[in-house]
Amino acid sequence: MNAPVTSNWASELAQQGNTATPAQWLDEVRRQAADRLDNLPLPRRKLEAWRYSRIDALFKHRFTPVVQAPRVTTLQKPHSSSPHALVFVDGWFSPSLSTPGQLPDGVTLKSIHQALNDNDTVLQQHLGAIANTGENLFTALNTALINDGLFLHIAADTQVEEPIEVLYLNSTAQDPLLVQPRNLLVMEANSKATVVEHFLGGDGRTYFHNNLTEVLLQDNAKLSHYRIQDESSDAWHLSNIWLQQGARSHYHGITLSFGGKWARTDYRAAFGGAEAECDLRGLYVVGDEQLSDFHLDIHHNQPACNSREQFKGLLYGKGRAVFDGRILVDQAAQLTDAQLTNDNLMLTRNAEVDTKPQLEIYADDVKCSHGTTVGQLDPQQIFYLRTRGIEETTAIHMLCRGFAQEIIEHIHLEKLREMTLQRLQNTLDKLPA
Structure with a gap:
């Protein structure tokens, strides 16, 4: 059922999902985020960051927040290619479908909800410290309703050889659901891991997946991070990834976008030390009744850091895509090497792409470039x-x-x-x- 668009759309959702958590400090974080909602504007096309996104239809849906773990008796255990697999259903951890396996000492892999019950001090220290949760309506909404998600903490000098796989599934609930996993990945100095995230949904299911992930890489940490979005053809999907990198750390991220009626991924990366590397790549395949949207904000604020952003799109039918990539180089970020490209292959005349790569440079000893192509x-x-x-x-x-x-x-x-x-x-x- 559709509802009229109102300025307090998010506030009403926050009130519906307002349940106590196992931690008083998180209740306060959630309350502060909920208080911001009425002061944050609905994302509209008149706002530059949402100029091409056509999101008005989202606010006409009456979504129901998922406030407790759903029953998963009707879901089959998914196949996993990794011995370390965590499954979340409607944004909540499912122990019966998960196989975390035997991990090395120094590795904590669990749900946010379990970490709250365990009074995990690393979680309390870093949750919400990387993301600007008041930046827009959706980051504040996710924070106002934090309940569960992925928590990964890898101690210094620890390596996880096998990939960690995370699957986000949806139940057979008939009502359109608001699904909001909140993830935190903390990798201490000289640690190394690979994380693979799958976002899956059966066709015919309408829901809004509003995901927010915070990633902290301390000095010399290395993370390979793969994200595969293959949601329901009637689903709305929004992922916000906030990345903070220490000196000489290396983030290798690849996002693949195939599904969803409307899918958007926002990356925000900043450097906390010199000689760090951020390697972001993506592929989006977009067809009829689909929109795929990528926004990148890479902030070079330390010297001698490298970033590579390469995204490609295949568009067919009446598919639409948006690519908005920005690299900001501060005056202090001398010896920056940053390259940004976006290439699009249009298989039909009715497909459409809006692409806007940007460079904003205040340093004088840098090697930066950007470019875009659109062709058949x-x-x-x-x-x-x-x-x-x-x-x-x-x-x-x-x-x-x-x-x-x-x-x-x-x-x-x-x-x-x-x-x-x-x-x-x-x-x-x-x-x-």
């Missing part, structure tokens, strides 16, 4: 393949895979690479001849 398949390339006896549809698929391969080849996990190629091929097979 080259008829000469198709003709060349056809002269080699390759059928036209197969030739088009080969060129599309080649276009996407530049992103996929940066996936260091073989099984995930193969899964991504298969997911892309499944989409290509459904395209009209």
